[in-house]
Amino acid sequence: MAKSYKYEIFTAVIEKQIHSGVLQEKDRLPSVREIKEKYKLSTSSVQSGFEYLMIKGLIRSQPRSGYFVAENQEENIPEVRTKLPFVVRDAEFMKNMMLTSKRTSESSSFNTAVPGDLLIPQKLILRTMQEVIREKGASLLRYYPSNGLETLRQQIAKQMGTYGCILNPDEIIITDGALQALTIALKSVAKAGDVVAVDSPCVFSVLEVIANLDLKVIEIPVHYKSGFDTEYFQTVCAENDIRALVITPNFHNPTGVLMTDEVKKELLSIAEEHEVCIIENDMYSDLYFGEQRPRCIKSFDKNGWVMTYSSFSKTLAPGIRLGWLYAGSFYAKSERARFSLGRSVSPVYQELIVKLLKGSSYERHLRSFRKKLNQQAIQVLDVLRNSFPEGSYFHRPQGGYSIWGQLPENTDMQKFYQYCEKHTILFTPGHTFSFTNKYDSHFRVVFAERITPESLILLGNAGEKAKKLVGINSRVCGMPEIRDCPFLNDV
Numbered sequence: 001m002a003k004s005y006k007y008e009i010f011t012a013v014i015e016k017q018i019h020s021g022v023l024q025e026k027d028r029l030p031s032v033r034e035i036k037e038k039y040k041l042s043t044s045s046v047q048s049g050f051e052y053l054m055i056k057g058l059i060r061s062q063p064r065s066g067y068f069v070a071e072n073q074e075e076n077i078p079e080v081r082t083k084l085p086f087v088v089r090d091a092e093f094m095k096n097m098m099l100t101s102k103r104t105s106e107s108s109s110f111n112t113a114v115p116g117d118l119l120i121p122q123k124l125i126l127r128t129m130q131e132v133i134r135e136k137g138a139s140l141l142r143y144y145p146s147n148g149l150e151t152l153r154q155q156i157a158k159q160m161g162t163y164g165c166i167l168n169p170d171e172i173i174i175t176d177g178a179l180q181a182l183t184i185a186l187k188s189v190a191k192a193g194d195v196v197a198v199d200s201p202c203v204f205s206v207l208e209v210i211a212n213l214d215l216k217v218i219e220i221p222v223h224y225k226s227g228f229d230t231e232y233f234q235t236v237c238a239e240n241d242i243r244a245l246v247i248t249p250n251f252h253n254p255t256g257v258l259m260t261d262e263v264k265k266e267l268l269s270i271a272e273e274h275e276v277c278i279i280e281n282d283m284y285s286d287l288y289f290g291e292q293r294p295r296c297i298k299s300f301d302k303n304g305w306v307m308t309y310s311s312f313s314k315t316l317a318p319g320i321r322l323g324w325l326y327a328g329s330f331y332a333k334s335e336r337a338r339f340s341l342g343r344s345v346s347p348v349y350q351e352l353i354v355k356l357l358k359g360s361s362y363e364r365h366l367r368s369f370r371k372k373l374n375q376q377a378i379q380v381l382d383v384l385r386n387s388f389p390e391g392s393y394f395h396r397p398q399g400g401y402s403i404w405g406q407l408p409e410n411t412d413m414q415k416f417y418q419y420c421e422k423h424t425i426l427f428t429p430g431h432t433f434s435f436t437n438k439y440d441s442h443f444r445v446v447f448a449e450r451i452t453p454e455s456l457i458l459l460g461n462a463g464e465k466a467k468k469l470v471g472i473n474s475r476v477c478g479m480p481e482i483r484d485c486p487f488l489n490d491v
Helices: 008-020 032-039 043-055 091-101 122-141 150-161 178-189 204-212 230-239 261-274 328-340 347-358 361-387 413-422 453-468
Strands: 059-062 066-069 172-175 195-200 216-221 242-247 277-281 306-311 323-326 402-406 442-446
Touching: 008 032, 008 043, 032 043, 043 059, 043 066, 122 347, 122 361, 150 172, 150 323, 150 347, 172 178, 172 328, 178 204, 178 242, 178 277, 178 306, 178 323, 178 328, 195 204, 216 230, 230 242, 230 261, 242 261, 261 277, 306 328, 323 328, 347 361, 361 402, 361 453, 413 453
Parallel strands: 195 216, 195 242, 242 277, 277 306
Antiparallel strands: 059 066, 172 323, 306 323, 402 442
């Protein structure tokens, strides 16, 4: 029941008189004293009543004269019909975004490169988050430092140091995820119209960041054995003013390729020679299937040409939007770019990660997670190699989330995807990983969801369908040679 006020005994009468026309515009109302005596109210109650009527716009106060009925009780609001153009959404963008993020069920989603619900350490995360909230309380509702919590930066530097990569905590910037870290890094070294290089194939989200910054792109092929075409990169750098190279050396997405240390060193040498900043994506390095974590390019960097970024969304949960960027010698510009994108990263997430990194639970989770991913990779790869047509190739990943596959060059890929869509089997088509059509016969298979017998049956069915579609499409489409690496926007 709504609370009633003493002043309503007289305000209700005045309201009724105004609406019925007994009181007209500009009519003077009884004084505070008159109302007080008539209705046996206190002065404060009468004044509160008049304030209430003023707030409703029914009366107005005139200093030293009293209260009067307000003019124009009904607002004269013009009816304006503004004609707005239809907002046309980028259909190709929306299509590609759905191809890389849409989920149906865990048994048929092989397209989303994040841990599935049953692989997320839900109890660990929620329990730790509750501890953080109890301990930090209302301080979590305030701004945190724009470059991130100092203890978090120290913990990240400490963790990376155990992998042979020495980072100065004061040159680490905490970000709202990996894509923001990439955006900051690119903003600090390039401006609209500049040229950047990317490894190819390259994930859709990275290509979108580059496109939105109005940068021009040269794609450099990833090689299955060594990890990268350094010879072509050398040629590109000699002939173009390349501002940066965006690259994922460890368990590359989508191919799963691991770059050798020799190629990492050679790549760094070329970048130093041509003064090209390397922006290194280190998100998948913790998800190794071998005995030890591979070294990142930054660990070989002596002259400050490498920026490294990562995120906890791939190792913990996609909803934890917390990443970091080691800006190094590019810190000053990166710090300004970070501030322009938002004042602070979620305090709850920052404190959560600090608590996880300080203890042993995060490392225990990683060991279990890697083991499960490796088991699922073996299961999925076995079905792919045994069910799909002869002449197909599926690269065995050494870590990460994805298997990169290629069907015979004369397979009707359109009918293949139509079949997969009809049966809700979700892969990511190869064309989303490039600005060219070089990967139209390729597709990415993600094994980060829980693999079940049903998953494997659906995967096998897709392979059997692909066998029936070989020989229908005669267009040649394969891994690009050096001479085929594209130049976009007439670079």
